Amino acid sequence: MAPAITTLAADAPELSAANTGFMLICSALVMLMTPGLAFFYGGMVRVKSSLNMLMMSFISLGIVTVLWVLYGFSLAFGTDIGSIVGWSSEYVGLSGIGVNELWDGYNIPVFVFAVFQLMFAIITPALISGALADRVKFTAWALFITLWVTLVYFPVAHWVWGSGGWLFELGVIDFAGGTAVHINAGAAALGVILVIGKRVGFKKDPMRPHSLPLVMLGAGLLWFGWFGFNAGSWLGNDDGVGAVMFVNTQVATAAAMLAWLAYEKVRHGSFTTLGAASGAVAGLVAITPSGGSCSPLGAIAIGAVAGLVCAMAVGLKYKFGYDDSLDVVGVHLVGGVIGSLLVGFFATGGVQSDAKGLFYGGGLEQLGKQAVGVFAVLAYSLIASAVLALIVDKTLGMRVSEDDEVSGIDQVEHAETAYDFSGAGGGASSRSTAAPAPAVTENKKVDA
Numbered sequence: 467m468a469p470a471i472t473t474l475a476a477d478a479p480e481l482s483a484a485n486t487g488f489m490l491i492c493s494a495l496v497m498l499m500t501p502g503l504a505f506f507y508g509g510m511v512r513v514k515s516s517l518n519m520l521m522m523s524f525i526s527l528g529i530v531t532v533l534w535v536l537y538g539f540s541l542a543f544g545t546d547i548g549s550i551v552g553w554s555s556e557y558v559g560l561s562g563i564g565v566n567e568l569w570d571g572y573n574i575p576v577f578v579f580a581v582f583q584l585m586f587a588i589i590t591p592a593l594i595s596g597a598l599a600d601r602v603k604f605t606a607w608a609l610f611i612t613l614w615v616t617l618v619y620f621p622v623a624h625w626v627w628g629s630g631g632w633l634f635e636l637g638v639i640d641f642a643g644g645t646a647v648h649i650n651a652g653a654a655a656l657g658v659i660l661v662i663g664k665r666v667g668f669k670k671d672p673m674r675p676h677s678l679p680l681v682m683l684g685a686g687l688l689w690f691g692w693f694g695f696n697a698g699s700w701l702g703n704d705d706g707v708g709a710v711m712f713v714n715t716q717v718a719t720a721a722a723m724l725a726w727l728a729y730e731k732v733r734h735g736s737f738t739t740l741g742a743a744s745g746a747v748a749g750l751v752a753i754t755p756s757g758g759s760c761s762p763l764g765a766i767a768i769g770a771v772a773g774l775v776c777a778m779a780v781g782l783k784y785k786f787g788y789d790d791s792l793d794v795v796g797v798h799l800v801g802g803v804i805g806s807l808l809v810g811f812f813a814t815g816g817v818q819s820d821a822k823g824l825f826y827g828g829g830l831e832q833l834g835k836q837a838v839g840v841f842a843v844l845a846y847s848l849i850a851s852a853v854l855a856l857i858v859d860k861t862l863g864m865r866v867s868e869d870d871e872v873s874g875i876d877q878v879e880h881a882e883t884a885y886d887f888s889g890a891g892g893g894a895s896s897r898s899t900a901a902p903a904p905a906v907t908e909n910k911k912v913d914a
Contacts, residue, residue, distance in 0.1 A: 481566060482573035485702040489578045495694025496585035500527055500592055502691055506684025506743070507596045508884075509677040510792050514874030515600045516676060516884040522595035522607055529611050530588045535560050538587060539580050541620035546630025551621045572701050582698060583623070590619055590647045594851075596792035597655035600665050601871050604879045606862045613854045614654065618847055622646050626839070638839035639813065639821060639832070641711065642699035644755025644806040645843045652799025653844045655790065657852035662864045664789035666871050673791075678739045685743035689719060692750045696757055700818070707758060707818050714757035715750065718769030722749025725773030733777075741777070744797060748776035751801030756809045759821065764812035772804045803840055810836045 504523035508516045530538070537558055544554030556562025560580060569579040591611045598607070625631040626638065626646040633645070640646060667673070675681055697712040726745025727737045752772030753765055760768065780796035783789060790796065808823075810833025815822035822828030858864055865871075870878040877883060 479568070479573045481568060481575065482702070482704075485572075485704065486574050486578055488703050489574050489582055489698055489701065492694035492698025493578070493582045493585055495691045496582070496589070496698070497527075497691075499585075499688055499691035499695060500524070500589045502684050502687025503589060503592055503596075504684070505680050506688060506747075507599070507792055509680025509682075509684060510596070510675045510740075511599045512673060513676040513884055514876055516680075517876040517880050517882055518604065519595065519599055521604065521880060522598075522602075523592040525604075525608055526588050526592040526595075526611055529608060530591065530615055531584060533612065533615060534580075534584045534587055538615065538620050539583065541616075542583065542587075542623040543580075543628050546624070546628060549630055549632035549635065550624070552624045552628050552630070569701070574701060579701065582701075586643060586647060586695075587615060587619060587623070590643075590651050591615055591654075593648070593651035593794060593798055594655045594658065597659050597790045597794040598662070599791035600875055601662065601865050603862065603864060603866055606858050606864045609862060610658070610854060610858050610864075613858070614851060617854065618654065618850050619646075619650065622650050622843055622847065625843070633839045633842065636838060637821065637832075637835050639759055639809045639819065639836065640755045640806065640839065641758035641818060642696045642754045644751070644802045645839050648751045648754060648798045648802030649806065649840060649843050650847045652795050652797075652802060653847035654851035655794040656788065656799065657848045657850075658855040658864075659788055659790060661852050661855040661859060664787075665791065666868055668789045669784060675740060681743050682739055685746055689746055689750065692719075692754075696754060700758065710762075710817050711757045713762055714760060714765035715753055717762050718753035718757065718765040718772070719746050719749035721766045721769030722746065722752065722773030722776075725770040726777045729774055729777040744780070744793065745773045745777065748772045748797050748801045751776075751798055752805030752808070755802070755806045756812065758818035759809050759813040759823075760817070761812075761814055764814070768805060768808050768812060771808065772801050775804055776801050799844070803844070806836050806840045807833065810834070 500523055504520045507523065508519040511519050539560065540554050540557035541551055544552030544557050546552055560577070563576045567576045568574065569576050591614055595607070623646050625633040626640050627634060638645070693712055693715055696715045697708040700708040700711065702708070723742055723745040726741050726748065730741045731737055749769040749772055752768050756768055757765060776797050779800040780793040782796065811823045811825050813821050813823035813828065813832055814826050815828065821832050823832055824830060855864060866875055866878055
């Protein structure tokens with residue numbers, strides 16, 4: 467995120483129509499990422515869980531939007547309190563903000579900054595949902611989102627991006643969310659799955675994605691929306707930094723996809739569509755914190771490392787026995803850690819700030835700062851999320867029953883199914899003679 471986020475000041479520059487329009491477009495692009503994530507996750511699960519997966523992302527659009535207006539923006543970007551959280555009464559309900567009031571140091575309205583940040587707050591808990599596929603009550607998930615964004619996301623966003631936040635003041639570089647979004651969500655996912663346990667049949671039953679075209683559609687929407695996510699995080703388009711971030715986003719994503727596919731070919735003998743989609747997302751995750759500080763060549767290296775390491779990391783769940791359904795830990799947590807730490811190696815000192823990494827003569831100073839940010843957010847989110855999941859589990863109960871999980875969470879929680887073929891045939895005889903559904907087998911990206 468842009469490196470000077472403070473409260474309102476009287477000497478703010480005049481409003482820029484160009485930057486305001488640019489940021490509104492970027493906000494819409496980031497909003498599109500949540501439906502894109504829903505399709506990405508929805509295609510990766512079995513057909514009996516696809517609607518639930520879509521809804522776990524879509525409900526975040528509702529819950530987090532309301533909470534952000536009521537108090538979330540104030541907690542994240544209000545006046546600093548103890549370097550931990552913010553609070554400004556004029557931000558409560560967004561009721562004390564003037565229509566033409568500008569975000570301090572920038573030429574965009576406060577409302578534009580608030581709505582852009584809202585879209586980050588929406589997608590972050592939605593990312594967690596991929597680890598919990600097939601087994602979480604929808605009411606429990608809604609309660610968990612409410613508690614999690616309040617007690618985890620809003621404070622962490624202040625740490626990283628808010629003026630006075632302790633990681634911000636330390637000098638941790640996180641251009642667009644490697645710590646606050648991806649490590650935060652990935653660590654939370656790990657904390658929750660350690661509490662709620664494995665799916666019925668984990669490592670025994672086939673759990674292959676039911677619609678790889680949906681996965682590819684979702685990945686494409688994520689890639690498209692990510693340009694707003696990353697380039698927009700400079701909060702304007704006056705000095706070329708956002709343009710560098712746009713280029714680096716494309717470059718790193720391409721490199722990560724190629725690295726993942728190469729690993730698959732060597733390790734398993736095939737280039738898979740699921741691997742292409744997953745590799746692209748790994749690259750997007752890794753370049754998010756680092757793309758504003760590195761060159762395009764550095765972005766290629768960061769993307770390639772992320773694609774290779776994340777491809778290997780998704781298999782850890784089989785070795786250690788945690789059921790991360792759709793590889794949120796392996797892609798978002800690991801990719802976020804990689805991208806955040808590699809700032810300490812690839813920062814050129816000539817893009818978003820003068821901070822230099824090890825490869826550009828900066829020594830280990832920036833790497834040390836990045837490590838503090840990475841492990842502080844990881845530890846806090848992991849522990850806090852596990853505690854919140856335990857509270858919800860002991861009150862509402864987090865999981866559906868075993869019978870409901872086996873029969874299908876879509877029908878149980880939403881009284882719907884993703885695909886209705888009752889009107890597709892020509893009558894009872896045509897339906898009775900239809901070919902049976904193909905067997906569903908797991909499409910493992912790595913050895914189980």
